[in-house]
Amino acid sequence: MRINAAVLWEQGRPLSVEAIDLGTPGPGEVLVEMRAAGVCHSDLHPARGDWPMKTPVVLGHEGAGIVREVGAGVTRIRKDDHIVLCWAPACGVCPACLDGRSVLCDRLDKVTFRNKLPSGATHLRARDQTVAPFLGTACFADCVIVPEEGAIRVAADVPFDALATIGCAVLTGVGAVTTAGHVPAGATVVVIGAGGVGLNVVQGARIAGCERIVAVDRGDRPLALARQFGATDAINAATGVAAAVRDLTGGRGADFAFDTVGAPATLTSALESVRKGGTVVLTGLSRADSQGTIAMFPFVMQEKRLIGSVYGSGRPATDIPRLVQLFQEGRLKLRELVARTYALPAINDALAALESADGGRGVVVW
Ligand SMILES: NC(=O)c1ccc[n+]([C@@H]2O[C@H](COP(=O)([O-])OP(=O)(O)OC[C@H]3O[C@@H](n4cnc5c(N)ncnc54)[C@H](O)[C@@H]3O)[C@@H](O)[C@H]2O)c1
Ligand SMILES: [Zn+2]
Ligand SMILES: [Zn+2]
Structure with a gap:
């Protein structure tokens, strides 16, 4: 399918919001339509070149949306579920995972921190090139394909602006x-x-x-x-x-x-x-x-x-639902974090506002 996405073609240059190709979810993967995405300083670092990174890459790693399609063998997530993206999908079986420290999962070093999906699939293409998904997430885009462990189901009545920042800033x-x-x-x-x-x-x-x-x-x-x-x-x-x-x-x-x-x-x-x-x-x-x-x-x-x-030093798969519960109990401020909202084509304005420390979070909304 064709989607709009914010592609970083060269570090230190503005992102380019353009129509690119997204494949279909493979085994164990889900396709999510984005509804809100926070703009984190960890997106600004690669955009500005603080962290050397292979390009082209679609940035964005904190957000929430609705599952539109599930791949073969997906068991925990269903179509139409509302989800928060988790950029650290743990394998569940490595020594760190077994120790309850899933943010240190060995698989993250092998795939996520190399901007790859655990499946090895490359779903994004633009201008006849493969495009990498930042932190295996790439949510400055209309839709994303992530492993099912990268999509944490949440209650459908929680507003998306509240969910936008849970998957990085709040959890961290x-x-x-x-x-x-x-x-x-x-x-x-x-x-x-x-x-x-x-x-x-x-x-x-x-x-x-x-x-x-x-x-x-x-x-x-x-x-x-x-x-x-x-x-x-x-x-x-x-x-x-x-x-x-x-x-x-x-x-x-x-x-x-x-x-x-x-x-x-x-x-x-x-x-x-x-x-x-x-x-x-x-x-x-x-x-x-x-x-x-x-x-x-x-x-x-x-x-x-x-x-x-x-990333909060714990287990995002259980920590994120707990944070949503704290919000529902009125104990966690989430909507108050959203200081500015942007449409995806204005992503460079969002990054500039973050760089000038305007306060709170900028959030891309669809
Ligand atoms: N450990 C993690 O898992 C994790 C997760 C998310 C972000 N991060 C990193 O955390 C950092 C902050 O991210 P963010 O999204 O909150 O950024 P941000 O831009 O929203 O906030 C940074 C704040 O620090 C202030 N600041 C800058 N220099 C300062 C100084 N010398 N003294 C006092 N205040 C200063 C700025 O004014 C701004 O308000 C980034 O480096 C980001 O990459 C780490
Ligand atoms: Zn693991
Ligand atoms: Zn972040």
Whole structure:
């Protein structure tokens, strides 16, 4: 079939929204008609060339839609199901999967992070070339073909704008607090970067019952949104972050710091902002070649901890339905994350707004 899709032909150049060919779902695959897709900074990184990547590729990895066709042998998903895309479809049988850490599934290294589908099929073609699906998802497109484990069924009465960001920003941010950090009630946390992921760290901390939630960002709009999502304090990153955190915590430092930016400077701020015995959780993704530094002596003497966290650190197949339930109970803000909506042809405007940190998430809607 012919679909419209946003193709990155060359890193550092605008995406081209054009009519391309999409095949039919093979065994174990489903065809999903997109209804809403969040624009994540992990789409901006390859678009701008922060992460070297083979092109052409269709970007987009966070979104929701309706199943229109199922391939042979699909058992968990039916036509007309409403689904949230999961860009980390786990194999279920590798050591990481058996250990309950399906975001570390071995199959992701072999296929997903190489922009391939587990089946090996190539379904996208444009200008007589095969086009890769970013993270095996490629949802800046009218329709996608994903493995059935990449489509998580959700209740049909949840609006698509609410579902748009669950499959990356929300899962990553909330999971960093609950699953990676195991942050206890009453804790004091610092959240560096109050964008799509950071706002969800803030609301994850609020749900976990944290007493003090300090948001740090360079922009006033992200900080205002962070307060709406549960931050008790807001610090402009232009001021000395660690000193400001100490001022707010009686000189002690925070119990946890979340670096959702992932730059060498923000990692340093996060490490300096936590108290003795405190924990830093790093979710922000740097350029592929970045190195951060650690002040090693105080890191040891103060028994600090540093944890990397990808995609919520848990099991997306069960975590995503739990997040939907939290939304239905009125405990998770989802629609409030959507600051701007775009039609697919305006995808480059959406990426530009993300780059200028306009606050909240931009969402492509169909
Ligand atoms: N670990 C994961 O699984 C995972 C998942 C999704 C995104 N990511 C990565 O997380 C990062 C954030 O993604 P996002 O979609 O939330 O981005 P975003 O653009 O929505 O938010 C980033 C925020 O950080 C702020 N910021 C930038 N530099 C700062 C600084 N020096 N100090 C304080 N604030 C600063 C910006 O103003 C913006 O509000 C990206 O690197 C992305 O690739 C990781
Ligand atoms: Zn696995
Ligand atoms: Zn993402």
